[in-house]
Amino acid sequence: MSLFSGVAAFLGEAPIELYRFELGGETYRYAATSGEPYVYNGEMYTPEYLVRGGLHFSNDFAKDVLTITLPATNAVAALFFSGTPEYAMRLKVFRGVRGASDLPAVWSGTVNGASFSFSENAYTCDLSCEPLAARMERSGLIRNYQINCPHTLYGPHCRVDRTAHRLEALISESAGSTLTLSLPSGTEDGRFAGGQLITAADGRRRYVMGNAANVLTLERPLLLQKGDAVTLYPGCDKSWACCVSRFANGLNFGGHRWIPTENPFVSPIG
Template sequence: MSNQPLMEVELYAFSSSNAQFFLTPHEFDVDLDGTPYTSLSIERNELALGAEAAKSALELKLPPSCDLVRHLLAASLTGDTTSVTLRIGRRDTWGDYWWLSGTRWMGRVLGVEIDADAARIRCESAQVSLKRIGLRRLYSRKCSHVLYSSACGASPITGSAFVLDVYGRNVELDRGVPGSVSGGLAGGWLQTPDGARHMIISDYGSGVELLYPVSIEPGAEVLLTVGCDHSTATCQSRFDNLDNYGGFPAIPSKNPFSTGVF
């Protein structure tokens, strides 16, 4: 077996409006001109070769508990976009100096999915985004706006509570869910004192169920923010914000091309 040092590494740079993450899938950290790329277990799909390489999608698999995944989950609630760049670093043959030899792929994060043992991040190439024709918004019955974004325009509805205990994904609250947000927390989030946001799946009177397990100290004060199911009924009754509704509920349910009209 050769004891020669690895001469080429992959370097991932994730960047949003309020955070940056520099990672490498190798078993050692890489310092590139003062920027440390932290070692993290990352797997990716095979990228296309030739003319299609820049347009191919990038899919990553990494630990679900890492800071990047937590950031992406929080960003999905606020609509913040995260860009990702895959570069190649090369080691100087005369020492331990690393330098960039090129960029293999760049684009943006589309979404993140979490299961018991891994998180999967889906990314879209920048070339695909730039060449997409027409409007970027989805044509759907339900509203496509990110809740509380500038396009949505709704005012956040919140309530504070103290944590009684945590059981995996379930957070029990002292005195239960506040009445001001009770019954409407699905799709919203729980924010801890350090600013971390965790998506809420449902609330059940004495507490809330989160998307993934968390560790919160009993007695901590948390902020609960109401969610939305993106329907016209909820937009009107909960937020009085129907003027900004971004869906198209009157789309015909019958396809004229399949009914013999044409």
């Protein structure tokens, strides 16, 4: 038990800790508690199993890293399935007692990355977070000169409307991480590679490794029954060809198509 929790218990008050994640125009709010959702400043915080490390404040930013563990099925964790998002995810942690009109922010920073671990009992995601001061001190490139697009699919710079490309389907057969779905005939192989599957009943998410017509391979097993409804979102290999043919989104392509594939100072020209 922390000192804060001990004092709150002594005073007969229930402590509460809230987590507010922001990425682009999306906000994800969670309360590290079980039971009913918690409302603070007119915003709803969904109960979630969240465990964090200790809060450290020093001049050595490497020691001030905060680790937050949450279920891998969480919406925030799902954003890191295919790598770190294009833009910094901001995090603010509030802590106080239930019912208070003002909960002080005890930590503010960014989420730098995530790692996933699987055991017999749980599949979890560890978020590695650092304080804002560390990001302000760091120098380096924010954007690379590269052929493929660096934008996060469906993100604010990609601008592809995910709702326009989603596909509703029913499960025809389920075998662990392999699913057979009722997809339209002619569905191209690999269309959903790098995409996402979300169950209609409870919102469970899985990263799609690939598909051969209507047979999908997920990054880990998902227990589903025949007839269960799911929503599919196509993936993208970040190439110009995929951007244009699959999403008709060439105007927002972020790569540099005309980078020479051979070094002109090494290979002869012509």
